[in-house]
Amino acid sequence: MIWAIVSGEKVEALPKTKGICPACQEPVFSKCGETNIWHWSHFKKTDCDLWNEPESLWHKQWKLTFGKDNNEIRIDKDGKWHIADVLTNNKVIIELQNSLISKTTIREREEFYGERMIWLINGASFKQNLIVKDFWEDEDYRMIKSLPQKPVRWIRKKPEIIKGKNDQFFDWKRPRRSWIAVERHIFIDFNCDKLFWVKEGMGTNQIRGTYIAKTDFIKKYGGNYEYYNQHSPCPL
Ligand SMILES: [Zn+2]
Numbered sequence: 001m002i003w004a005i006v007s008g009e010k011v012e013a014l015p016k017t018k019g020i021c022p023a024c025q026e027p028v029f030s031k032c033g034e035t036n037i038w039h040w041s042h043f044k045k046t047d048c049d050l051w052n053e054p055e056s057l058w059h060k061q062w063k064l065t066f067g068k069d070n071n072e073i074r075i076d077k078d079g080k081w082h083i084a085d086v087l088t089n090n091k092v093i094i095e096l097q098n099s100l101i102s103k104t105t106i107r108e109r110e111e112f113y114g115e116r117m118i119w120l121i122n123g124a125s126f127k128q129n130l131i132v133k134d135f136w137e138d139e140d141y142r143m144i145k146s147l148p149q150k151p152v153r154w155i156r157k158k159p160e161i162i163k164g165k166n167d168q169f170f171d172w173k174r175p176r177r178s179w180i181a182v183e184r185h186i187f188i189d190f191n192c193d194k195l196f197w198v199k200e201g202m203g204t205n206q207i208r209g210t211y212i213a214k215t216d217f218i219k220k221y222g223g224n225y226e227y228y229n230q231h232s233p234c235p236l
Helices: 057-065 103-113 141-145 153-157 159-163 177-181 214-220 225-231
Strands: 004-006 009-011 018-020 027-031 039-042 071-077 080-087 093-097 117-122 130-133 168-172 185-189 194-200 206-213
Touching: 057 071, 057 080, 057 093, 057 225, 071 103, 080 103, 093 103, 103 117, 103 177, 194 214, 206 214, 214 225
Parallel strands: 093 117, 117 185
Antiparallel strands: 004 009, 004 018, 018 027, 027 039, 071 080, 080 093, 130 168, 168 206, 185 194, 194 206
């Protein structure tokens, strides 16, 4: 968590400080070491939202890009609650994902947050496994069928999409298979100024998508691009 309530104010972690978690109202203490980014930690781990990931610089910069009042927001639904990483003014939830995640957790989160949720995942640790594929330049669908690798479902079902001019295809070595369960829009962050919006094949050996400028993404969801640009940990 990057926020806690100290003397009635929502503040970032400061050395040797105690506060209250704005989500569960339990006491927290600051962790301000030299390796990890400064954050707040619960005295008892089970007190709060178990979906929370360890805080990283990547998380923090994205959260702060959307403003102090739009991140780490408690969402209550059907007697349960979770902390959304980002809740935009237009009520879109952006879930930031840095580490591995199971299929079950992906499904649970999507069901809990509903349709107005998107994923933004940090691709820095696996971008070297994605290899650009340029077969579509031939505009020949048969070539794909002759590939030694079994075509993935989107190629068989919708050959016409292969001619999408802005589409980019990747071969993904050792894909993170759990993402096959994803049903919401998903954006991968592995580039300083663009996001890769995955349209099909997430979690398989072949993915199709398109690059979008981070500035457009941030603007669309009401964030502050200038802030992001000044603070983003580029090169990723
Ligand atoms: Zn808490």
